[in-house]
Each structure stands twice: as C-alpha cells, then as structure tokens.
Amino acid sequence: xxxxxxxxxxxxxxxxxxxxxxxxxxxxxxxxxxxxxxxxxxxxxxxxxxxxxxxxxxxxxxxxxxxxxxxxxxxxxxxxxxxxxxxxxxxxxxxxxxxxxxxxxxxxxxxxxxxxxxxxxxxxxxxxxxxxxxxxxxxxxxxxxxxxxxxxxxxxxxxxxxxxxxxxxxxxxxxxxxxxxxxxxxxxxxxxxxx
Amino acid sequence: xxxxxxxxxxxxxxxxxxxxxxxxxxxxxxxxxxxxxxxxxxxxxxxxxxxxxxxxxxxxxxxxxxxxxxxxxxxxxxxxxxxxxxxxxxxxxxxxxxxxxxxxxxxxxxxxxxxxxxxxxxxxxxxxxxxxxxxxxxxxxxxxxxxxxxxxxxxxxxxxxxxxxxxxxxxxxxxxxxxxxxxxxxxxxxxxxxx
DNA sequence: CCAACTAGCTATTAGCAATAGCTAAAATGA
DNA sequence: TCATTTTAGCTATTGCTAATAGCTAGTTGG
Numbered sequence: 062x063x064x065x066x067x068x069x070x071x072x073x074x075x076x077x078x079x080x081x082x083x084x085x086x087x088x089x090x091x092x093x094x095x096x097x098x099x100x101x102x103x104x105x106x107x108x109x110x111x112x113x114x115x116x117x118x119x120x121x122x123x124x125x126x127x128x129x130x131x132x133x134x135x136x137x138x139x140x141x142x143x144x145x146x147x148x149x150x151x152x153x154x155x156x157x158x159x160x161x162x163x164x165x166x167x168x169x170x171x172x173x174x175x176x177x178x179x180x181x182x183x184x185x186x187x188x189x190x191x192x193x194x195x196x197x198x199x200x201x202x203x204x205x206x207x208x209x210x211x212x213x214x215x216x217x218x219x220x221x222x223x224x225x226x227x228x229x230x231x232x233x234x235x236x237x238x239x240x241x242x243x244x245x246x247x248x249x250x251x252x253x254x255x256x
Numbered sequence: 257x258x259x260x261x262x263x264x265x266x267x268x269x270x271x272x273x274x275x276x277x278x279x280x281x282x283x284x285x286x287x288x289x290x291x292x293x294x295x296x297x298x299x300x301x302x303x304x305x306x307x308x309x310x311x312x313x314x315x316x317x318x319x320x321x322x323x324x325x326x327x328x329x330x331x332x333x334x335x336x337x338x339x340x341x342x343x344x345x346x347x348x349x350x351x352x353x354x355x356x357x358x359x360x361x362x363x364x365x366x367x368x369x370x371x372x373x374x375x376x377x378x379x380x381x382x383x384x385x386x387x388x389x390x391x392x393x394x395x396x397x398x399x400x401x402x403x404x405x406x407x408x409x410x411x412x413x414x415x416x417x418x419x420x421x422x423x424x425x426x427x428x429x430x431x432x433x434x435x436x437x438x439x440x441x442x443x444x445x446x447x448x449x450x451x
Numbered sequence: 452c453c454a455a456c457t458a459g460c461t462a463t464t465a466g467c468a469a470t471a472g473c474t475a476a477a478a479t480g481a
Numbered sequence: 482t483c484a485t486t487t488t489a490g491c492t493a494t495t496g497c498t499a500a501t502a503g504c505t506a507g508t509t510g511g
Contacts (some may be wrong), residue, residue, distance in 0.1 A: 284466085
C-alpha cells in the first residue's frame with residue numbers, strides 16, 4: 062500500500078480545519094485518521110498524544126489570531142486601532158470556531174513555543190494600546206480588560222449564551238464603543254463620572 | 257447490603273462539590289459513584305445521562321450565581337450596584353470553579369428549568385442596570401457587554417490566561433472602573449471621547 | 452543494490468458512558 | 482402482620498476513546 066505522505070505539520074493543519082467543521086470537543090484521533098486515510102494508531106507517528114495535538118492546534122491558532130489582529134490595526138491608532146482589532150478578533154473567532162476554542166487552553170510555562178504564541182497576541186494588544194500612553198500596570202490592566210471583553214463576548218456568542226434574538230452585531234458595536242470610552246478615561250478615573 | 261439513601265438532588269449536590277474540587281472536566285461517573293459509595297451503573301437510577309448531570313449542575317449553579325449577584329446589589333444603585341455585583345460574580349466564580357465552568361454550557365431552548373436559570377441571571381443584570389435608564393436595545397447591549405466583560409475576565413483568570421504576575425485583583429478593579437465609565441457614557445457616545 | 456530507517460499496519464489494553472437483566476431492600480396495602 | 486409491588490442497588494457487557502507493542506513494507510542513504 063502506498064504511503065499517505067503525512068508529516069506533523071499536515072496532521073495539525075488537517076486537524077484544525079476538521080475542528081472548525083465539527084467542533085473542537087468532537088475532534089477524535091479516529092475521526093482525524095479516517096479523514097487522513099490512515100488508521101488511528103498510525104497518527105502516533107506524527108504526534109505525541111491527543112493533548113499534544115491540541116497544544117499544536119492552539120499554538121498555531123494563537124499565532125494566526127495574533128497575525129490577523131496585527132494586520133487589522135496597521136496604520137491606525139487609538140480608538141480606530143482598537144476598533145479594527147476588535148472586529149478582526151471577532152470575525153476570525155467566528156470563522157474558526159474550533160481553532161478559537163483551542164486558543165482558550167492555557168500554555169504550560171515550559172512550552173516555549175506555546176508561551177511565545179501567547180506573547181504574540183499580548184504584544185499586538187499592547188501595541189494597539191500604545192497610543193493611549195499607558196504605563197506599566199495601567200497598560201497591563203487595560204490589556205487584560207480588552208482581552209476579557211473580547212474573549213467574553215465571543216465566547217458567549219459562540220456558545221449561544223446570548224439567548225435573545227436582538228442583534229449581536231449591534232451589541233458588539235456598542236461593546237467596542239464602550240471600550241473606546243473606557244480606554245479614553247483609563248488613567249483619569251473621574252473624567253466621565255460626572256452627571 | 258444496606259442502601260445508600262440517594263436521590264437525584266443529593267447526587268447533583270455531591271457532583272457539583274466534587275467538580276469544584278477536581279475540575280468539571282475531570283468529573284466522571286465512576287469517580288462520583290465511588291465518592292457516593294455505589295457502583296457506576298447504579299448512578300443511572302438517579303440520573304439520565306452524564307449530559308443530564310452536567311445540565312443539572314449548570315442549572316443549579318446558574319440559580320446560585322444569580323442569587324449571589326442579586327444579594328450583593330441589594331440597596332445599591334448605578335455604579336455601586338455594578339461594582340458590588342461584579343465583585344460578587346468574581347468571588348463566587350473563583351470559589352466554585354467547577355460550578356462556574358458548568359454555567360458556561362448553553363441551555364437547550366426546550367429545557368425550561370435551564371432557560372429559567374439563564375433568565376434569572378439576566379434579570380439580575382437588567383435590574384442592576386435599571387438606574388442607568390437604558391431602554392430596549394440599549395439595555396440588552398449593556399447587559400451583554402457587562403456579562404461579556406465579567407465572564408471573559410473570570411474565564412481568563414481561572415484558565416491561567418493572564419500569564420503575567422501583575423496583580424489580578426488590581427486589574428479586575430480597573431476593569432470594573434472601566435465598566436462604570438462605559439455605562440455612564442452608554443447612551444451619550446460622545447460624552448467621554450473629548451480630550 | 453543492499454542496509455537502515457520509518458510510516459503505515461494489526462492486535463491489544465485500560466478507562467469511559469451507557470444498557471440489560473437480576474436481586475434484595477424498602478414501601479405499600481389489605 | 483404479611484403478601485405484593487416497587488425500586489435502588491448489583492454484575493455483566495457493549496462500544497467508543499486514547500494509547501502501546503510489535504510487525505511489515507515502502508523509502509532513502511551509502
């Protein structure tokens with residue numbers, strides 16, 4: 062019988078596409094092997110374990126997301142950059158639900174490739190917030206808030222957490238507006254609280 | 257042999273406590289049965305399936321969370337209510353990681369008990385936002401933004417998504433401040449964008 | 452052209468949720 | 482009180498999962 066001509070890279074790429082189609086939770090080695098035209102144990106020639114496969118998907122996905130976010134913000138600053146990045150984030154997440162789910166896995170500190178992917182996303186967000194002149198802890202806090210808002214929204218959206226039929230696009234638009242407002246008043250806490 | 261004296265309620269309560277201890281993902285029927293002093297197949301006398309058990313945990317957890325949030329905001333309004341609710345949300349989620357993970361499961365529309373639990377949380381958030389005089393879609397958008405921010409922050413925190421050692425308490429505090437600022441400027445989009 | 456390497460295979464194991472069918476403990480009713 | 486019914490537990494089993502062991506044939510390097 063002829064060989065399938067696989068390699069670790071091809072396996073991960075097929076797996077991430079498969080995961081987007083059927084959902085990360087439904088990804089099994091047997092299913093992936095069938096899709097690749099081989100038997101399940103043969104997969105172990107290209108990967109270490111199911112866990113390692115998911116880490117591989119997660120790492121690639123994080124780089125891809127970081128890249129998408131970075132491209133979206135090129136040539137923009139402050140609220141325009143935040144807005145562009147937020148939209149790119151949501152569009153990518155919805156277009157790649159399996160990969161996005163994979164990005165939610167936290168990296169183990171000793172996995173340098175995975176932590177580097179985390180750092181890539183972090184760096185993009187930090188760059189996007191550069192125009193706000195936030196320093197040290199303020200920058201970290203704002204980065205976390207931005208990631209939390211985007212991640213929370215997309216997670217709730219993709220998991221069906223927004224039961225109501227009201228426009229999710231509109232809600233996201235308003236969330237981003239809220240983020241812009243909050244970032245404008247980030248260092249000056251009293252700026253917007255007067256009524 | 258004497259009977260264990262179990263019932264569906266006791267099984268779910270033990271399961272949610274167990275899930276908090278070992279993580280929802282590590283909850284197995286075999287483990288739960290051992291903890292209850294019975295064999296794995298015997299569990300099926302009290303539950304329909306693993307899936308149904310998780311729905312049961314999720315529903316109870318959603319009610320518990322809604323109750324916690326509601327109590328925290330009693331006697332408070334506007335930013336004080338938002339702040340109190342946000343803190344109660346995070347404290348409860350961290351104290352009950354298994355249950356909180358369970359709440360992330362979306363309800364199937366035909367499960368009235370589960371959707372009612374969703375509604376309970378929604379109602380609390382809507383009540384807390386009542387002081388902001390938001391109408392219709394604005395209220396929905398603000399509710400979604402608030403839930404997204406809280407859910408995203410807690411999820412990233414509990415999954416280890418905040419790799420940096422910087423104070424997470426402080427970051428959460430700043431997030432809540434950001435929410436207050438954003439809600440103050442919710443209907444008047446230009447209010448806080450002047451620099 | 453032969454030797455080393457390796458990508459595939461079959462066979463198998465252990466852990467999981469789930470079902471079938473049995474039995475003894477509890478609850479019910481005359 | 483005792484007979485009947487109900488049911489909460491049990492053992493045995495199935496099918497699916499990830500994972501390992503060991504074999505073989507296709508590929509590649511000297």
